Amino acid sequence: MATPTLAEVINRSQHHGLIARITSQQIFWVFMAAVFACLALTILTDSFATERNLFNVTRNFAFVGIIALGMTAVIASGGIDLSVGSTLVISAMTVSVIMSAGMPFWLGCIAALGISLLVGAVNGVLIAYAKMPPFVVTLGMLSVARSLAMVLSDNKMIYEFGPDHDFLLWLGGGSTLGLPHPLIIMVILACLTAFAFRHLRWGQHLFAIGGNENAAVLTGIPVARIKVSVYMFSALMAGITGVLEVGWLGGVTTNLGQAMELTVIAAAVIGGANLAGGGGTAFGAVVGALLIEVIRNSLILLGISTFWQGTFVGSFIVIAVAFDRFRQRKS
Amino acid sequence: MDQQIWGVFMNVLELKNISKRYGAIQALDSVSLAIAPGEVVGLMGDNGAGKSTLVKVIAGNFAPTSGDILISDKKVAFNKPLDAQKAGIEVVYQDLAICNNLSAASNVFLGREPTRRIGPIKVVDYAFMRSKSAELFARLKSETRPRDLVHKMSGGQRQAVAIARTLLSDAKIVLMDEPTAAISVRQVAEVLNLIRQLSDQGIAVVLISHRMPDVFEVADKVVVLRRGELVADKKASQSSPEEITGLITGAIEHA
Numbered sequence: 149m150a151t152p153t154l155a156e157v158i159n160r161s162q163h164h165g166l167i168a169r170i171t172s173q174q175i176f177w178v179f180m181a182a183v184f185a186c187l188a189l190t191i192l193t194d195s196f197a198t199e200r201n202l203f204n205v206t207r208n209f210a211f212v213g214i215i216a217l218g219m220t221a222v223i224a225s226g227g228i229d230l231s232v233g234s235t236l237v238i239s240a241m242t243v244s245v246i247m248s249a250g251m252p253f254w255l256g257c258i259a260a261l262g263i264s265l266l267v268g269a270v271n272g273v274l275i276a277y278a279k280m281p282p283f284v285v286t287l288g289m290l291s292v293a294r295s296l297a298m299v300l301s302d303n304k305m306i307y308e309f310g311p312d313h314d315f316l317l318w319l320g321g322g323s324t325l326g327l328p329h330p331l332i333i334m335v336i337l338a339c340l341t342a343f344a345f346r347h348l349r350w351g352q353h354l355f356a357i358g359g360n361e362n363a364a365v366l367t368g369i370p371v372a373r374i375k376v377s378v379y380m381f382s383a384l385m386a387g388i389t390g391v392l393e394v395g396w397l398g399g400v401t402t403n404l405g406q407a408m409e410l411t412v413i414a415a416a417v418i419g420g421a422n423l424a425g426g427g428g429t430a431f432g433a434v435v436g437a438l439l440i441e442v443i444r445n446s447l448i449l450l451g452i453s454t455f456w457q458g459t460f461v462g463s464f465i466v467i468a469v470a471f472d473r474f475r476q477r478k479s
Numbered sequence: 480m481d482q483q484i485w486g487v488f489m490n491v492l493e494l495k496n497i498s499k500r501y502g503a504i505q506a507l508d509s510v511s512l513a514i515a516p517g518e519v520v521g522l523m524g525d526n527g528a529g530k531s532t533l534v535k536v537i538a539g540n541f542a543p544t545s546g547d548i549l550i551s552d553k554k555v556a557f558n559k560p561l562d563a564q565k566a567g568i569e570v571v572y573q574d575l576a577i578c579n580n581l582s583a584a585s586n587v588f589l590g591r592e593p594t595r596r597i598g599p600i601k602v603v604d605y606a607f608m609r610s611k612s613a614e615l616f617a618r619l620k621s622e623t624r625p626r627d628l629v630h631k632m633s634g635g636q637r638q639a640v641a642i643a644r645t646l647l648s649d650a651k652i653v654l655m656d657e658p659t660a661a662i663s664v665r666q667v668a669e670v671l672n673l674i675r676q677l678s679d680q681g682i683a684v685v686l687i688s689h690r691m692p693d694v695f696e697v698a699d700k701v702v703v704l705r706r707g708e709l710v711a712d713k714k715a716s717q718s719s720p721e722e723i724t725g726l727i728t729g730a731i732e733h734a
């Protein structure tokens with residue numbers, strides 16, 4: 149056998165053709181499932197493929213999708229963030245309280261995102277420096293942040309947003325070129341996240357920490373700092389969603405985003421984020437969110453009680469993890 | 480290799496009375512050791528004797544409880560692995576410190592990924608990482624492919640990934656924690672060859688191994704740890720596997 153040139157060696161890898169590469173990804177099959185569900189619903193119901201319904205689906209899916217981007221980063225680094233629903237509401241409350249007091253949008257938005265980043269930083273510091281388990285820290289934060297949102301708003305509904313009222317509603321509820329704004333923002337954030345995962349050292353380090361934290365420490369990766377940044381990233385995504393969701397709903401109460409963490413975790417895990425750490429993609433988070441929203445929508449359209457939603461979301465998490473275990477055992 | 484050959488009369492690394500405690504466990508007890516440029520030192524000892532601990536102290540993973548470390552006759556204090564790396568110390572860890580979910584190239588450059596600028600942002604330079612690691616694997620005569628996930632590799636290939644890392648910088652001293660455990664005979668010979676190659680370039684190597692033949696094949700000097708104490712520091716040519724075995728088990732008290 150002739151000795152291969154250096155270039156040949158460099159470009160060799162264990163992957164074979166493009167098709168084999170694509171079909172070996174969980175994400176491909178999840179995407180196909182979502183497409184199939186959409187086709188089935190279009191045929192089975194008159195109401196799915198209407199403009200109004202699709203508009204709602206895409207917007208709802210965008211909210212879950214944005215937070216799932218942050219959750220994917222956390223899960224890929226080997227952690228978990230249960231506080232995203234509460235971060236969402238504290239962000240929503242902050243922007244609402246400030247705007248309803250007559251302040252401009254930009255001030256409310258900066259304050260809301262600032263508070264969200266602070267929530268993430270507290271989570272991150274307790275996890276990375278105090279070395280507390282992510283599950284415990286973010287479970288505590290789940291309670292604390294929502295309670296603070298209640299304190300902040302005196303648990304009243306807010307639906308007057310001062311001088312920039314219309315802008316806020318346009319930002320969260322409007323559309324450009326027929327595309328709902330949350331969807332556009334989700335696509336932009338997904339592209340940025342995908343880029344950061346793949347092309348920034350931050351992404352490399354985050355996946356290294358999730359893959360083998362000990363190795364990351366030994367090779368001098370600033371593990372604690374990266375972890376803090378990952379929880380801040382997750383909180384920022386939840387904070388952005390909070391601001392958008394107020395605009396969409398046109399009002400906010402303190403039960404906004406309740407139980408959302410499970411839906412988001414399910415979306416990330418279905419999209420290929422590995423709860424053991426070290427795996428996950430931005431595209432996967434988006435596709436996972438899409439599948440969940442399509443199925444949620446189908447329950448409504450098919451006249452099945454929405455009480456079943458929790459059963460689906462919970463089962464999805466377990467099935468996705470079981471699927472992952474099964475694949476690992478095979479290889 | 481004799482230090483006079485290098486025309487310099489200094490040690491690349493010197494340890495003075497290094498001790499390390501883990502709570503009640505005295506993992507290292509006043510260990511003193513000097514290593515010359517290009518010298519290959521075989522570090523031996525029973526399980527739990529403190530070999531890995533000594534390596535981690537030298538590599539800056541944690542500070543010794545007491546004692547001094549000197550690099551090229553200058554006292555140093557390492558707060559983190561990067562400090563030791565900057566001083567020219569490279570390590571191949573016992574568990575290899577490898578991430579299974581990343582490619583071979585990413586693992587070689589773990590923690591020091593090269594970047595290039597695209598406008599205001601710095602992106603990881605994958606092309607350079609691949610070509611440079613392919614070159615290093617070629618130097619190691621390893622058939623490891625830069626783009627493959629480490630997850631699917633053999634023990635020898637994983638070893639090559641970990642050793643390739645040490646060749647990235649201008650190391651003065653390479654610490655290897657059991658590099659020949661769990662790899663094939665052919666690859667043991669390759670690793671030993673690599674050690675000689677490093678030594679010829681003036682790089683000192685500390686080789687931790689339980690395999691007596693490997694140590695006697697490459698080492699200039701053999702040191703033995705027993706329950707955290709340094710009980711022997713001898714030229715390999717003036718010792719024998721039998722004597723070293725006695726020193727490890729305690730059948731021979733001191734040498």
Ligand SMILES: Nc1ncnc2c1ncn2[C@@H]1O[C@H](COP(=O)(O)OP(=O)(O)OP(=O)(O)O)[C@@H](O)[C@H]1O
Nearest residue numbers: 501504506524525526527528529530531532533573
């Ligand atoms: N992180 C730690 N915390 C507490 N004790 C430790 C720690 N690491 C090592 N030890 C203890 O210190 C002693 C020396 O361990 P070390 O790992 O250095 O031994 P070793 O010579 O490398 O052994 P082996 O041949 O099994 O690799 C042992 O008693 C071990 O149990």
Ligand SMILES: [Mg+2]
Nearest residue numbers: 530531532573
């Ligand atoms: Mg050891």
